[in-house]
Amino acid sequence: MFGNLFEEEEEEGFSSLSSKGRVVKGVDEPPPPRGKSNLCGIKNQGGTCYLNSLLQTLLFTPEFREALFSLGQEELGRLEDKDKPEAKVRVIPLELQRLFARLLLVDQQSASTADLTDSFGWNSSEGTNQHDVQELNRILFSALEHSLVDTSGSAFIHRLYHGTIVNSIVCKECGNVSQRQEDFLDLTVCVCGVLSLEEALWNMFVEEELFEGNNLYRCAQCDRLVTAAKSAKLRKLPPFMTVSLLRFSFDFAKFERYKETGRYTFPLSINLRPFCEPTDAEDSDYSYELFSVIIHKGGCYGGHYHAYIRDIDELGQWEPPVHEPKLQEDDPLSILMAIISQVLKELVLLDQLGQKLMDKIGSSWSKKFRKQYGPIGKFLQSHSDVFMLVSNGTRVALKANLPSPDQHNEPPTGSHWFDLNDSTVTSIRESDIEKQFQGKESAYMLFYRKTQLHRPAEARNNPQYKVPTHLVQRAQEENVKLQEMREKCEATNNTVELCLHLASSYRLENGALQPVGKEPSENPALSFDRRKTVGDLRLAIYQMQELWEGDMALTVAKSLPAGLHLYNTLTDDNISLNSAGIYNNTDLFVWNGRDVSNLELSVRDAGVRLMTTLTLCPGSSPRASQVRLFFFFFFYLKSSIKPFSTCSCIKTMFFSQCLKAMLEAVGLDGSCWHLRKLDWCEEVGEPLMDEVIIMNDIISIFYVL
Secondary structure, three states: OOOOOOOOOOOOOOOOOOHHHOOOOOOOOOOOOOOOOOOOEEOOOOOOHHHHHHHHHHHOOHHHHHHHHOOOHHHHOOHHHOOOOOOOOOHHHHHHHHHHHHHHHOOOOEEOOHHHHHHHOOOOOOOOOOOOHHHHHHHHHHHHHHHOOOOOOOOHHHHHHOEEEEEEEEEOOOOOEEEEEEEEOOEEEEOOOOOEHHHHHHHHHOOOEEEOOOOOEEEOOOOEEEOEEEEEEEEEOOOEEEEEEEOEEEEOOOOEEEEOOOOOEOOOEEEOHHHEOOOOOOHHHHEEEEEEEEEEEEEOOEEEEEEEEEOOOOOOOOOOOOOOOOOOOOOHHHHHHHHHHOOOOOOEEHHHHHHHHHHHHOOOHHHHOHHHHOOHHHHHHHOOOOEEEEOOOOEEEEOOOOOOOOHHHOOOOOOOEEEEEOOEEEEEOHHHHHHHHOOOEEEEEEEEEEOOOOOOHHHOOOOOOOOOHHHHHHHHHHHHHHHHHHHHHHHHHOEEEEEEEEHHHEEEEOOEEEEOOOOOOOOOEEEEEOOOEHHHHHHHHHHHOOOOOOOOEEEEEEEEOOEEEEEEEOOOOOOEOOOOOOOOOEEEEEEOOOOOOOOOOOOOOOOOOOOOOOOOOOOOOOOOOEEEEEEEEOOHHHOOOOOEEEEEEEOOOEHHHHHHHHHHHOOOOOOOOOEEEEOOOOOEEEEOOOOOOEHHHOOOEEEEO
């Protein structure tokens, strides 16, 4: 019956595949859960976007889905029996019931229509060529009506969607009226040369066509050619009015098809009384409100369909749509906010923020903004109303409850509009519908419902309303399986392998941690869920090391040729390993936090703190009364002097004396030099102005300028 109905010009990013050749994810990868809207999309099999748009429209027509759900298995049969020769199984309505139940109740981002399209005869060789959503609407309803013959639902399509038009010809000579009534499933209205739906309906049902001159009408009563007037009126209005817009026309001059993209408006509510036969009915009998717009994007030979749909029963979670502003590359505030906002539920390490900035705009902070705004750390601090620095200033996040540009424009409570675009469902505003009045992406089918159709209170926010019990149970069982799959997959994806370096296996030698013995012992490994906290990890290691006594400190480490290099110590037991920056194959040094192998000089006493950088340097370490300084020369590109040098100074020296020692170490003289400290990300900081400050108070790395 459906033939190759589902053939459609491929859209970029999709490929047309048969149902047997569909691309699916790995067996072990569960489908993602529903998004923020809490509504389920429909997978595109390669060219079924127009089918998806129509199915979603029918799903969000509560009266249609409830009429479908009212048909029991005693009338339709059971899908499990469809291969039995003696069984009469009405496959199409049964598959449609299952699909609707899954769309309503199963927690997944999108559902498949493969079983439904197979019931249509997806691989059938019969049929016609290219179809569109307007033709699909007629064919699908015809297939349903045919499948429901001799059931209690045999007339529900006709009851919900069919109306009648009466065509009249009035003889101007004798006044005889000749009438012919015709049934319609949808109204097909002209777009070419018309500015609005109301104008098109006026031309169809109010304007009269005159038969005169050389185009006379033969009156049966006068028995001759006479002047007459032809007109049409709506006689019976259905509960749901479907309007098909004739967007595609034929240019006889160029002999080719084209799409009408000019502005064509349609109202959110409409009264059809002016277009109907005169009656004594109330105005409310003629009043309709828009609830779905199927949109076509593309040209007359192919494209893509999606639907704007009003959630009548308020089954979804509507949120004000956030329209991301165009990134202004000269505004560091908006850029940093955009970068941090994309890292959901995470703090951003400041040393990673610079790289993310480079990835975003292709330039570093120093090159792009430092001259005007200063160091990035100071910039973040100066905007404390937007940014929040935590963990001793090593991490940054956006402050909660920042004002949103959409907060002042939230619509009133009640049913809202969503854009259902294959697997994706997003909130939209009612005003967004106006964007579909014109253009290559514009409205193609309109669905109106009578305003007299009121929904019962128990249907509100209740996706199980009127769904058969066996389908609810089936959906619940599927949700349990999906949850088990996701938990298993999450546990697998979040399990990290950690390499533990126990302090008892190391000794401190020449300022570096070296394994005890010539052949290092094998370090214990630990598989751990990175969603758990640092405290959970510490407890797990305690349980592994039954003989451990006293405090336990965990410090991120890295094995280098010179020895084990220590980084930051995990001090906050309440944050997750993921937030702490612990990933797969991370090395952790496990010790008491005070000393290694009972040596007096402990790593902590040596200054290892959160985000401390350790450097392996040549030569012996300075005496207790000395401090070793590292300094870079700003002009080294044009000089034979090495760009990086060191020298030892007495801690109680004034920094003016230390500057002199630095210059002597590299053979320079003069008084045109000054010192600047380097910050944690090696950016040149503020100059040191106080010449009598003691070096012990400013131990750091310096630039000599």
